[in-house]
Amino acid sequence: MTPQQLASLWQDLGGAARSASGMNRRRLDADAAVDVYACVFWPRGRPGLLVEGAVQVAGLADRTPRCRGVRVMHDVIAADGRPDRTVLVVMLDDDRLREIFAVLSADLVNAVTAELTVSEGLRRCIDRLCMWQGLFERIAPEGLSPERQRGLLGELLALEGLFLAAIEPLRAVSSWFGSDSAHQDFVHMGVAVEVKTTLAKRHARIMIANEKQLDERPYSRLILAVIKLDERAENGVTLPQQIARIRTALLTDPLAAKTFDDRLLLADYLDVHSPLYETRYHAQTPLLFSVEGNFPRLTEANLPAGVGDIRYSIIADDLNAYALEPAEVTALIEGQA
Known part of the structure; x- marks a missing residue:
């Protein structure tokens, strides 16, 4: 997955009819252990990713980072008779960082889909976000001096x-x-x-x-x-x-x-x-x-x-x-x- 491919997907999703679920989404790798979707979140039409899987990973919520210009949300959905489902949402908040966000998102997709289990995929997502947290604080839209x-x-x-x-x-x-x-x-x-x-x-x-x-x-x-x-x-x-x-x-x-x-x-x-x-x-x-x-x-x-x-x-x-x-x-x- 490349940043350009993700940007094209977001453009297509943003132009489609709005879903009643509050997002338009498309799964990116059907063979991956963890479910990863490119999304456009309504009502603001924000691009992002949805990463989820039928497992609860201990300590994940405590490690969820805050990135400048990016909203990261963690939730665990409990369902009767079924395993708990962990949901991670990564959504752009600052349009000035759109190009950099596409790079971040492509990196997350490639890292997460390479893992062999749901738990490792979710941990890998948080690990990469923690790395990107520091980058987003340092990287200027105009690049290196x-x-x-x-x-x-x-x-x-x-x-x-x-x-x-x-x-x-x-x-x-x-x-x-x-x-x-x-x-x-x-x-x-x-x-x-x-x-x-x-x-x-x-x-x-x-x-x-x-x-x-x-x-x-x-x-x-x-x-x-x-x-x-x-x-x-x-x-x-x-x-x-x-x-x-x-x-x-x-x-x-x-x-x-x-x-x-x-x-x-x-x-x-x-x-x-x-x-x-x-x-x-x-x-x-x-x-x-x-x-x-x-x-x-x-x-x-x-x-x-x-x-x-x-x-x-x-x-x-x-x-x-x-x-x-x-x-x-x-x-x-x-x-x-």
Whole structure:
């Protein structure tokens, strides 16, 4: 199920005669364990989903999230002589979020219909809604800012050039944690890589977000990757083009491809926004540094007592003593496979 298919279904349902039940609906997968319907809810003609099944799942009501612009309702219908029926309604409340809601709904349909039991399908629905709750709070209708586009592009270039070049696709994609608010963008076994993206025309001043970002102590090796981008380069790549390149590389591994798409969601990237990301960037050869010894940094180990939550900068041009070649980094990653 795609967002476009759901949008078309909602349009058809909205144009049909109103049902006396208060909704027009169409079942989406007759073979799925849980019943999932595309719906238009009256009297306001709101698009949404109905997910239901003949079972009562403990604790489901307590986990039902609230999403900005989306109404989520949980109910259990008791019937004499028959099992209780759990009903989940997911309905759009804010028309400005219609395109994003279609993406959310398609994701829910695909996740829920893949489960083998009614209980797991209903739990999966709530799990995905909880993930989307945070996304709806963060994602703006206009998509990612230019700075966040560049940051994501830098991480994807590192994923392609360092990790997919060294280890199998699923391990490579699973090593990407930058979208999940981790202290380092990539962690594979004992090797961590922190990616910083800058515009090439700027002085190579690298902003470090906190005292844990360049703390190598939890790892056998910590690498700082600095990626300089030339903006609006004729031979450059847009953010959607880079994502398409990685998706092509993952075609032979469906689980890796699904994991990659989930990580993109956590990075607040939605395909519906791809027409907005038109700027082309040309990436210079990444600058790679081994964070060790006297590498200039602030960590918990060298901060005065009581000091924390710091933000500071380092100058990449002053780090030549710690420089590594890309082949050395891929060999480190490959050695941990």
